[in-house]
Amino acid sequence: MFSDDLDKALATFVLANGAAATGAKVTIFFTFWGLNVIKKVSKPKVSKDIFGKMFGFMLPSHSGKLSLSKMSMFGAGDKMMRHIMNNKNIESLExxxxxAIDAGVEFIACQMSMDVMGVDKAELLDNVTIGGVATYMQRADEANVNLFI
Amino acid sequence: MFSDDLDKALATFVLANGAAATGAKVTIFFTFWGLNVIKKVSKPKVSKDIFGKMFGFMLPSHSGKLSLSKMSMFGAGDKMMRHIMNNKNIESLExxxxxAIDAGVEFIACQMSMDVMGVDKAELLDNVTIGGVATYMQRADEANVNLFI
Amino acid sequence: MFSDDLDKALATFVLANGAAATGAKVTIFFTFWGLNVIKKVSKPKVSKDIFGKMFGFMLPSHSGKLSLSKMSMFGAGDKMMRHIMNNKNIESLExxxxxAIDAGVEFIACQMSMDVMGVDKAELLDNVTIGGVATYMQRADEANVNLFI
Structure with a gap:
């Protein structure tokens, strides 16, 4: 999960849950903008350098702030999509x-992306572990299905 | 096929046709915006709720209306791309x-996306079947090459 | 590599280098906008038709001109990202x-995309070879991990 688009995040968790339902071991590696999908709503205060503060200011602070990749319309489209999904009895992103967490899907956050964006582990959901490209490659090598979203 | 960008749709069918040419069994699963790639030009009248009407109004009504992911320039770039491809004797998206259809490539439309966007099976190309995440996972598990586009 | 976003290009090379470090054979197939990632800075003069000239004018002329997929802010975000990476001792895209080249990663440029965009082989990095969808499919079929970026 490289992206933080609301629609792509929905697809990611639907796929992860679908795969987990078949008994498969599933890992999601959250990198770059994807970190915004697994931020806590109530984050502890952590010290950040100027860049970390800028990213913190500009990026979605948690999954409730994500935008659609299309038709976001400054948030109106995002609200509409969530409303429609609720209306059609489809589970929310959260x-x-x-x-996914309850089904044992592994969440790994990309160390390099956290360094670049000044994201602290304490700001991410409790089940998240940290890893790098070697961790990703090891999981991908073992996987039968592997997607860049 | 998650996207409905003209350029990504072109890539999808070139890849599908290339794989089919090697004798491989190919499936394209159209989800979310990707449904717009397989809508009929002349669609039967179907009853839609308010959301379905809004999506129908805002989304590309068929493949001829798709935009490039970059340099679309309110349609001018899309027209230019189609013109250049024609000029260079490259087949059109359609x-x-x-x-792909003639080569036996399987087209599956995502049930959940159809529900969310209020798309009726009658609005999609005749060769399209309907499936969900379990169908996708089953095909992906059997596939050697599998992409999220 | 279909995209020419700075962030996605970074991800591509980090993944390629990570895979190569495990001893794996790695190929990157550059198609569509992805061609902009492997253009020479100093390009020889080549004759182009009107479309080739237009693409040459509108597209990034080399990797130093690539934009982030988000928060590009007319180039300010791109500069900031490069500055932060340098500040954190992360290697530049270049x-x-x-x-990747030194590690023996194979770079293949898509023939059809070069035709459409009027890109000449002489404009691409010296290590790049040319191929089509059959080349891609052959490499993908042999690969254990395969991503559309």
């Missing part, structure tokens, strides 16, 4: 993410 | 799609 | 690309 519920789908929790279902 | 021809590439038909070639 | 260094990561050179490391």
């Amino acid at each position: 519920n789908l993410r929790q279902m | 021809n590439l799609r038909q070639m | 260094n990561l690309r050179q490391m």
Whole structure:
């Protein structure tokens, strides 16, 4: 999960949950903008350098702030999409993410992306572990299905 | 095929046709915006709720309306790309799609996306079948090459 | 590599280098906008038709001109990202690309994309070879990990 688009995050968790339902071991590696998908709503205060503060200011502070890749319309489209999904009895992004956690889907945050964007482990969901490209490659090598989203 | 960008749709069908040419069994799963790639030009009248009407109004009504992911320039770039491809004797998106159908490439539309966007099966090309994440996972598990586009 | 976003190009080379470090054979197939990632800074003069000239004028002329997929802010975000990476001692895109070349990562440029965009082989880095969808499919079929970026 490289992106932080609301629609792509939905697809990611639907796929992860679908795969986990078949009994498969599933890992999601969150890198670059994807870190915004797994930030806590209530984050502890952590010290940041000037760049970390800028990223913190400009990027979505948690999954509730994510935008659609298309038709976001300054947030109106995002609200509409969430409203429609609720209306059609489809689980919210946050519920789908929790279902993934409950199903044992592994969440790994990219160390390099955290360094670049000044994100602290304490700002990420509790189940998240940290890894690098070697961790990703090891998981990908073992996987039968592997996507860049 | 998650996206409905003209350029990514072209890549999808070129890849699908290339794989089919090697004798491989090919499936394209159209989800989210990707549904716009397989809508009929002349669609039967179907009843839609308010959301379905809004999506129908805002989204590309068929493949001829797709935009490039870059340099679309309110349609001028899209027209230019189609003109250049024609000029260089490269098949159009619609021809590439038909070639895929003729080569037996399986088209599956995502049930959940159809529900969310209020798309009816009658609005999609005749060869399209309907499936969900379990269908996708089953095909992906059997596949040697699998991409999220 | 379909995209020419600075962030996605960084991810591509980090992944390629990470895979090469494990001893794996790695190929990157550059198609569509991805051609902009492997253009020479100092390009020889080549004759172009009107479309080739237009693409040459509108597209990034080399990797130093690439933009982030988000927060590019007319180039300010791109500069900031490069500054931060340098500040955190992360290799630049150009260094990561050179490391990939030195590690024997194979670079293949898409013939059809070159035709459409009027890009000449002489404008691409010296290590680049040319191929089509059949070349891609052959490499992908042999690969264990395969991503559309």
